[in-house]
Amino acid sequence: MRKIFALFLLITFSTNVRAATASDTWGQVSKTIAINPGTSVSVWKDAYRSLVTNGESTMTAVGDGTYEYILGLSAGQTYNYIFFANAGWPAPGGLQAWNDYYDIMPANGVIKCSSNGYSWNEPDTTAYYSSVNYDARRVLNIASSKIPGDTIWVFNNFGETPGVVANFTAAAEGETIIRLLWAGVYGSWGQSGEAFKAADVLAGGYYEIYRGTNETGPFTKINTVEGSYNTYLDTNLIFGDTYYYCIRAVDAYMGTDSTDTFSRIIGDTSTVMNAKAQGAISTFFLVKEADWKIIEKHENIVWFSKPDDPPWCEKIPVRVVRIYLPRGKME
Known part of the structure; x- marks a missing residue:
């Protein structure tokens, strides 16, 4: 059965949707994504909690600080997902070598998604933050009306707004x-x-x-x-x-x-x-x-x-x- 193509993006764009130059330091950090079906189990890097990606999957750098991950998903289904930043060695900036940093996000709010990459949050597809088993996670809900072969663009900012020092x-x-x-x-x-x-x-x-x-x-x-x-x-x-x-x-x-x-x-x-x-x-x-x-x-x-x-x-x-x-x- 043909799938809906979901394009998950970690980006550094400004609020008027104009690409901005990302820091070279952030570009040295490997980015991964984990996806799990439904919202009964919150996604994590373990394979049994990320059944879609079978653990973490590495995202691809595509320029301007943007990272992407493309896969086929099913219409009429809901998925929860999360990102990780992997410092490696030597660790760039103020990160600690070999540490994984995870996507600390709010438990409510809207994530921008699109069927064409330009307009946001059409009625047939939504992305948002939610509490999944008391864990804050990102959620993508694909309407059953989506046509197989369509592409959904999901725009994300790692960790959303940071806290205070x-x-x-x-x-x-x-x-x-x-x-x-x-x-x-x-x-x-x-x-x-x-x-x-x-x-x-x-x-x-x-x-x-x-x-x-x-x-x-x-x-x-x-x-x-x-x-x-x-x-x-x-x-x-x-x-x-x-x-x-x-x-x-x-x-x-x-x-x-x-x-x-x-x-x-x-x-x-x-x-x-x-x-x-x-x-x-x-x-x-x-x-x-x-x-x-x-x-x-x-x-x-x-x-x-x-x-x-x-x-x-x-x-x-x-x-x-x-x-x-x-x-x-x-x-």
Whole structure:
């Protein structure tokens, strides 16, 4: 029986669907995919949990940072799948040699797919994130109306949006110098274990460092450093001032939401001080301006917000630290 051809793509395109140049470092990392039929068993690299691919299958590099894997699937069927990044030896960027990093994705959301490679998410085919036996996985649902021999394009970003860095600190090294230190960033979730780290940040991504003199902003980007780095030295500062630093992890996907200035950061306090639901109601919580006591309570995680974004727009997670630069020589 003729199959539907599914073209799984790991890509680095911008949000206007225009190909971007991928980092050479990310291109040195081998990519694999595992696929399992249905959603009763979450896919993994073991052969008995990846019956379609019989374990991991290596994806093919096709240029511009894009990797592809093509196989025949059946109309009217559902599949769940996952990607892996294999560091090998010597490991590129900030990855550890021979380690496998896996696709840390959210448990809900839409994945772009197409029957022609240009328009997205036609009614007869859908791809999305879901919880499969309590494991976050990617899911492809092929409608029974698909014609054998058709091709489905499924566009994926490894690990989706990375999380925030860990252990972000600032220390004065002189009257006009501040050193920033941080630990490696993880994927959409997880805070321990090498395999949970955001491989496409450590190898091919980067960190954007923003500075401000007020806890609510504005914050101006002062530099971009490679994803393999964990320190930055800020110089030519003014002693006696307090500085606020935000660090954002950006993966090799290279979207278009980067900017040199964010007007403000927001915390997670709500203007709804007391609320009790009496039934099934739609609730909208408005987020207040950042408050440092609340920021510290929530491990210094805040969100960047653009000035013209409505409240429901997606915010960019960052970690923030503040430091007072005292007068006098530092020992």
